[in-house]
Amino acid sequence: MTTISGTNTTAMRGFRRAAAVIGILSISLTACATSAPEAEPAAGSAGEGPQFEFLDAGDGVAIRTGDDWSLPAGVTPASNSGFFSEEASTSDHVFTRSVDVSWRQIQPEAGELDRTSSGEAQGMSFASLDDQLAEQGPFWMRIFASGETWAPDWVVEDCGVSTYGPDYDGQRHLPIWDECVWGHLMDTYETLFVDGGLAADPQLAFVYVPGAFTWAEFDYEMITAAVDAGDLDLKTYLSWYDHAWTDLADLFGDNANKLVFTGEDYPWGPFGADDDLLAKQAVEAGLGIRTGITELSNFHLSEAPAYGSRVLPNGHMVLDDTLPVHDGTRIVATENECYNDCGYETDDPYYAVRQSNLKALQLHTNWIYVVPEPSYFAEYPEHWDWVRLSMGQTAETSADAWAAxxxxxxxxxxxxxxxxxxxxxxxxxxxxxxxxxxxxxxxxxxxxxxxxxxxxxxxxxxxxxxxxxxxxxxxxxxxxxxxxxxxxxxxxxxxxxxxxxxxxxxxxxxxxxxxxxxxxxxxxxxxxxxxxxxxxxxxxxxxxxxxxxxxxxxxxxxxxxxxxxxxxxxxxxx
The missing domain is CATH 2.60.120.260 (Galactose-binding domain-like)
Structure with a gap:
């Protein structure tokens, strides 16, 4: 399989997530004292304006040392934008927490959902669905579905499928592209999100889909394993893929904008050019899109059709923000928390944070996964405040336009x-x-x-x-x-x-x-x-x-x- 610097990309992203979750369990997410001369960011509502004074031009020209991220008073966050994490931290303007369940947890037997049992996946323990939903405030969701220990035993028995793996975490996964497995998963989605009213819940910001594979991120490691085993060919894969995302979009109906495809353009897959633009196909079906690796701010995401980004002959990138994915209702997300964490290391974290966020904004993301401590919120508050107020803005609403x-x-x-x-x-x-x-x-x-x-x-x-x-x-x-x-x-x-x-x-x-x-x-x-x-x-x-x-x-x-x-x-x- 294709590797990045000897490290499988699936493993790299999954390790990021594992380290981030461990970090969340062991650190306080309350903002620390900052190095900014003005003031610490204050706790408040999602609509708060700049937390720092705008640095104006004085008598015509004002020169100050370093970068300047300041914005005028009165600038407010874009609608449908924000930071999200495993835990909310209002003092850091992280208002959107996760609600995570495994498929086995909420449907151990065919039929009705189990909303009161706890569960686990990826070494994490989950409270019952009802307990998690009892907490008020906005949330995002993952259903960990494909893992052999995540999926219900009755699905394996009914569909007669084998599993593939192990992945780098030692897990095996069900073939989510199997029509029987997919059909049962869609039934669960319908029971939970449609019949249960969760899709229409205004507190639900978005859902990562489809719930496969490692860390519920749709990488191609298991797909490649099935191809290598002689159990999957392109025709069979595309036969499923061609309806999978319209299945989800049709199921969610008016709330399809809350669905976020976790795959990527030009994946490290087994089908050569035939799978290059499949993320774009998911977006065209009505879903949002997410990448998990803008910390590598120069790599892979220059030509990103699902986001509308392409490289021009002169080397500049242009992004078509008139595409439906950027219409303000969908989710365009990334994850920027691994700088001296998750197996990464740098002696210049400010540079890494700055460049990853510039890349995220170049892609016109409106949501960014963060973990305040490893994301360096306390160290670079002015910069993160600028990012918070920039995400999701349009050419007509943004307070600034820029070129790095x-x-x-x-x-x-x-x-x-x-x-x-x-x-x-x-x-x-x-x-x-x-x-x-x-x-x-x-x-x-x-x-x-x-x-x-x-x-x-x-x-x-x-x-x-x-x-x-x-x-x-x-x-x-x-x-x-x-x-x-x-x-x-x-x-x-x-x-x-x-x-x-x-x-x-x-x-x-x-x-x-x-x-x-x-x-x-x-x-x-x-x-x-x-x-x-x-x-x-x-x-x-x-x-x-x-x-x-x-x-x-x-x-x-x-x-x-x-x-x-x-x-x-x-x-x-x-």
Whole structure:
């Protein structure tokens, strides 16, 4: 089977989840003292605005050391967005807890559900369904269904199926693609979610489906095992797959937007290109989508059709947020909790947290699984507050648009024979930037160049490749600035907004000044001191800087200035 750096991807993700659950059982989720100078985040409601003061432009330009994640007062979270975890932690704005059961627990015998018995799966113990649901507040769900010790014995007997495995946890799994097994599981889903009214419960945020395999995440390890055993072929698999997700969507009806497919585009499966786009098929059936590995922020998710993300010939990614999966009603989720946990380790957790969240937002996720302590909530509260208020926003509602300037390898696509590109990706496997409604544009005199001032190699895994954070001018070659273009929808929604600003995070090296230019208007000159620190210049813009017909601006070096490296640019509107 395909591996990542010698580690099976299923095992890697499952180990993440096991470590996270163990961590939850052993730590307090209450926010610790923070390093932020303003204040600790306060406990409150899901609709709370920014927990930190907006850093404005003062008299025109304000320069501060480090990154700046601040947002204007009055910004509120998007609807259908949030942090979720095994346990709620209101002080960390984690309001959505899990409700987990095994199939055997809730239906040990054919017929009615057992709502009062406890259960277990993956080494976790579950209280009864009724006890878990008695707790008030929003929740998400998993039914651990496929494991030999998760599934009811009567299903195995009635369907006459064999199991496959063991997986890396020593578990064997039922063939969920078997029509008899699937039929019984759908009957259980109908009894629980439809007849029992749970699908329509406003406290139910979403359900991970289909409940297979290891850690109830739909990886291809067991599918590959069945193929290797000679018990499964592509025709049989697709015959089931082609109706499985419409079965679920039809079952949930008006609540199908609560279903979250836990598989992925381009899975490590046994069918070559024939299974590449099956996650997209699940989304087209009406389900949401989830990935579990944005900590590896450079790897595999550049070309992600289920999310609408694709790589352009020039190496930039573009995301089609007009797809139904981004209509605001469905779930687009990821899981960012493994930085110095779950078998991962880094001596620069801030970098890892920052990049994984930028990647999550580039994919336009609206829900992120977190565990406050290993997710570094206490250490980086301003950043996580920005993420909380950014998830789920649209070009029309977001308070900011941004571009993270960089060149990074996506090693999943390092082989020229892989993928749909046919030689069209000119910089392969290098991906240019992470962008959200703001695009860095190369044009004569403003071509951005790879910078070597901040290089990160193989963070967490060799497959995470090499990343050069920041792009640079090339004065000697005639490139003396950077051009940026706003999404027309964001620009139109900005028309008439007061006190807009541009925030430019740059390396304070060299000499000479730079300005931010919008049309015929130029900002005061921004001085460099040459102290070698990353800084953010906040620049006040004219109130009418942007509208549907005015979407561009430039960061321009003054005459005789040294080259400038820029890492992050944000347009923030009040």
């Amino acid at each position: 300037l960089r060149d990074a390898e996506d090693m999943y696509w390092a082989g020229d024979e892989a993928g749909p590109f046919d030689g069209e990706w000119e910089t392969r496997p290098w991906v240019r930037n992470l962008e959200r409604w703001l695009v860095q544009v190369d044009e004569p005199g403003s071509v951005a160049h790879r910078s070597d001032v901040d290089v990160h190699t193989e963070v967490f895994e060799p497959d995470n490749g090499e990343a050069h954070e920041g792009l640079a001018t090339d004065v000697a070659g005639g490139d003396t600035g950077f051009v940026f273009e706003l999404d027309a929808r964001f620009a139109a929604a900005s028309s008439g907004s007061s006190d807009p600003v541009v925030k430019v995070t740059y390396l304070d090296e060299g000499t000479g000044t730079f300005t931010v230019d919008v049309g015929d208007w130029s900002s005061p000159e921004i001085e460099r001191t040459g102290d070698g620190q990353w800084k953010t210049a906040t620049v006040a813009l004219p109130d009418d800087a942007f509208d549907a017909d005015n979407t561009r601006f430039r960061v321009s070096l003054s005459d005789a200035a040294d080259d400038l490296t820029v890492r992050f640019v944000r347009v923030v509107r009040a």
